[in-house]
Amino acid sequence: MLDHPYRVQIAAKAADLARERAEIALLASRGVIAEAIAVMRAEGLGDRQIAAKLGVSKSSIKARAIRPVPTNEDMAAQIETLRQTMWVDVADMTDQHWIIVDDHIRSYKRMLTHGITPEVRERNDVATDSREYVQVTTGNRIVVYSQTQWNGQPDPIVVSGGDQRGRYIVERCPGVDRMICAARHTPLPLDEIGLDVDDDLYGTGWPRPRPTAHQVWKRITAAIEDTYQIFDPAYPNWEVERRRGTADRYPKRADRQVVQRVSSD
Incomplete structure (x- = not known):
């Protein structure tokens, strides 16, 4: 019999939690990559161009464009929070004013x-x-x-x-x-x-x-x-x-002239 079984139990729980969090992070990152591909496609980029931007092979884009759907509700909520945080963080880290x-x-x-x-x-x-x-x-x-x-x-x-x-x-x-x-x-x-x-x-x-x-x-x-x-x-x-046939969120640049402003006005 082990002298300190509670430490073993805690160690096992820590390992389980680490695996769970790693899976959450993996699924969230796959979701963000799928969304990034969707955004780039909406901007008119082809799969070869997207692959170059992401640093992956062109043949992998089709699979990467599918966002995973978690079956565990608790895990899904954590994945959603992490996914949203990634987009908020990266927006805040850009040069946008x-x-x-x-x-x-x-x-x-x-x-x-x-x-x-x-x-x-x-x-x-x-x-x-x-x-x-x-x-x-x-x-x-x-x-x-x-x-x-x-x-x-x-x-x-x-x-x-x-x-x-x-x-x-x-x-x-x-x-x-x-x-x-x-x-x-x-x-x-x-x-x-x-x-x-x-x-x-x-x-x-x-x-x-x-x-x-x-x-x-x-x-x-x-x-x-x-x-x-x-x-x-x-x-x-x-x-x-968005459903097929839905209007673009951002009109194509050919549809109207966009005068970009980054000043503080």
């Missing part, structure tokens, strides 16, 4: 954060997406939000409850001063991010029907991210999971 902050906040709460008075009371079923970017050196911000619901201004006469006429707002903020900085916001002209006048409109109630609120949000944020070279850590996962 702008990052996305406080994501997943809807327009209503975004406005309250900046001291903007909402014109419409919040309702989750008609809330619109928003996004905010911060310049890491100066603290300057770009804020994207809407004063209207996804179905426009409230209109009790129509079945949908809204007039189907909405608009997104894009503003510069010199730095968040909680609840009171709205007075210092200034409009960011759409032509500065390669968009046309009225590209901020959404809904079918206009004389010329416009895309949906979410489509316009995607268009505006994609234009900002291309112009200021901002990397969205959530984008690689979106690219892997």
